[in-house]
Amino acid sequence: MGKIFIIDVTNRDGVQTAKLGLSKLEKTMINIFLNEMGVFHSEFGFPTTRHESHYLNANLELADMGVLQPIHLGGWLRAIVKDVETAFKLVPRIRHLNLSISTSDQMIHGKFQGKKSRDDVINDMTEAVDAARALGAESIGVNAEDASRADLDFLLKFAMAAKEHGADRFRYCDTLGYDNPFTIYETIKTLAENTGIPIELHCHGDLGMSNSNSIAGAKGAIDGGQDAYINTTINGIGERAGNADLVSVLLAITKSKGFAEKYKLGDPIDLSMSWKIAKFASYAFGVPIPINQTGVGINAFSHESGIHADGVLKDPENYELFSYDELGRGEPDFVETGREICAGEYSGISGFRHVMGQIDVEFANRDEANEILELVRYANVESQKPLVEDELLFIAKYPKIAKKLLTLTPLE
Ligand SMILES: [Zn+2]
Numbered sequence: 001m002g003k004i005f006i007i008d009v010t011n012r013d014g015v016q017t018a019k020l021g022l023s024k025l026e027k028t029m030i031n032i033f034l035n036e037m038g039v040f041h042s043e044f045g046f047p048t049t050r051h052e053s054h055y056l057n058a059n060l061e062l063a064d065m066g067v068l069q070p071i072h073l074g075g076w077l078r079a080i081v082k083d084v085e086t087a088f089k090l091v092p093r094i095r096h097l098n099l100s101i102s103t104s105d106q107m108i109h110g111k112f113q114g115k116k117s118r119d120d121v122i123n124d125m126t127e128a129v130d131a132a133r134a135l136g137a138e139s140i141g142v143n144a145e146d147a148s149r150a151d152l153d154f155l156l157k158f159a160m161a162a163k164e165h166g167a168d169r170f171r172y173c174d175t176l177g178y179d180n181p182f183t184i185y186e187t188i189k190t191l192a193e194n195t196g197i198p199i200e201l202h203c204h205g206d207l208g209m210s211n212s213n214s215i216a217g218a219k220g221a222i223d224g225g226q227d228a229y230i231n232t233t234i235n236g237i238g239e240r241a242g243n244a245d246l247v248s249v250l251l252a253i254t255k256s257k258g259f260a261e262k263y264k265l266g267d268p269i270d271l272s273m274s275w276k277i278a279k280f281a282s283y284a285f286g287v288p289i290p291i292n293q294t295g296v297g298i299n300a301f302s303h304e305s306g307i308h309a310d311g312v313l314k315d316p317e318n319y320e321l322f323s324y325d326e327l328g329r330g331e332p333d334f335v336e337t338g339r340e341i342c343a344g345e346y347s348g349i350s351g352f353r354h355v356m357g358q359i360d361v362e363f364a365n366r367d368e369a370n371e372i373l374e375l376v377r378y379a380n381v382e383s384q385k386p387l388v389e390d391e392l393l394f395i396a397k398y399p400k401i402a403k404k405l406l407t408l409t410p411l412e
Helices: 010-014 024-037 050-064 080-088 105-112 118-134 152-164 179-194 210-222 246-255 269-283 306-316 351-360 366-383 389-397 399-405
Strands: 002-009 041-045 071-078 096-102 139-147 170-172 200-204 227-234
Touching: 002 246, 002 366, 010 041, 010 269, 024 041, 024 050, 024 071, 024 269, 024 366, 024 389, 024 399, 041 200, 050 080, 050 227, 071 080, 071 139, 080 096, 080 118, 080 227, 096 118, 096 170, 096 179, 096 246, 105 118, 118 152, 139 152, 139 200, 139 399, 152 170, 152 179, 152 399, 170 179, 170 227, 179 200, 179 389, 200 210, 210 246, 227 246, 246 269, 351 389, 366 399, 389 399
Parallel strands: 002 041, 002 227, 041 071, 071 096, 096 139, 139 170, 170 200, 200 227
Antiparallel strands: none
16 A cells, blocks of 8 residues: 655745745755654755755765655756756765656747657656656656646656656656646546656645645545555745645645545654754745745634633534644743843844844854854845854854855855
8 A cells, every 4th residue: 555755845835936936054954954844855956057056965964974865855857868968967966866757738839939849748758757867866766847737648658768868756747727626636546546656746726626636635645556656845935826724635645534544654653843943944934924824824723703712611622623723833932021132234243142142152262153143144145134043053063064054155
């Protein structure tokens, strides 16, 4: 019986969203939180994009140090040999890749404008898989962009070719959020049964079904005899109407009617990280969590009307499927309303030592404090908002890594 694994793509689909972005330190913190949560794989960035190089290499160093273990850190790139070679040149220690190419006739004609045929698409993809393997990739996913609008026979051929060339997973991209739970289930089951390759579900919310499509697709993969990998983002942040939401998908898998009895997560997930990771992503992206957001919205456990309030007080299970503390909620939020000393890009040593003292960080001497302060200043230059406690602790604990994360060297 196949299992369900989570591949979070916040640091790829999330950051490529219009009007939104994350600093390299924020991306690193997200990898750390995903790892603590037990998520299988973080699609952590773009190995062919030069300004990502220091961040990607520094995060792979954190993996070598055991800090980012056991999570897989995977890069996303186009399925062409040139990009695979560039990725290994800029990020030599990268071991997990997803290679993407368009598969619908709409995109093959509309994007490649007659320069590529369906056969060329398969050829580019298989050459890229071969190159990635030859250069040292340990796991390779192939992404069929716009798969939900592609011809099913062509997708079968594409997935079979990927498997024959040693790809580990086939990513079914519902790039435009066109599927519904009924269509994606049938398509994925057919793909799983006929190709024998594990399937990733990459679903978007243009029609409001990204979470339900992910679950239905995972069921299709498992019923078809394969493992399922669901692509999520934190708070559903992603292109246009967004992606499947990490916490919603985890709750749907573990709490929805009759599902968890048959379809199980492959890795133990610590749901109690939900509140923390959702709050951090909201702060880092600068996007508030809607009050009615699944699990982590302010109203997700609020009751006011007479019958509901009376019922939940008598027995929470009358009106709640699961408890707030399972998601790490319940602690009062500390909001400073009096005098506050912040650490920022123009901070001095005295204020900084005060801030760090409040989170129990002591420095051996003034030089050490100055070095950490300088890194905090640079981190603030990049994020343009006060660092959270976990970021300050990270910089104090791993200053050499922080320095690499904060280094940008354009036009080199
Ligand atoms: Zn996407």
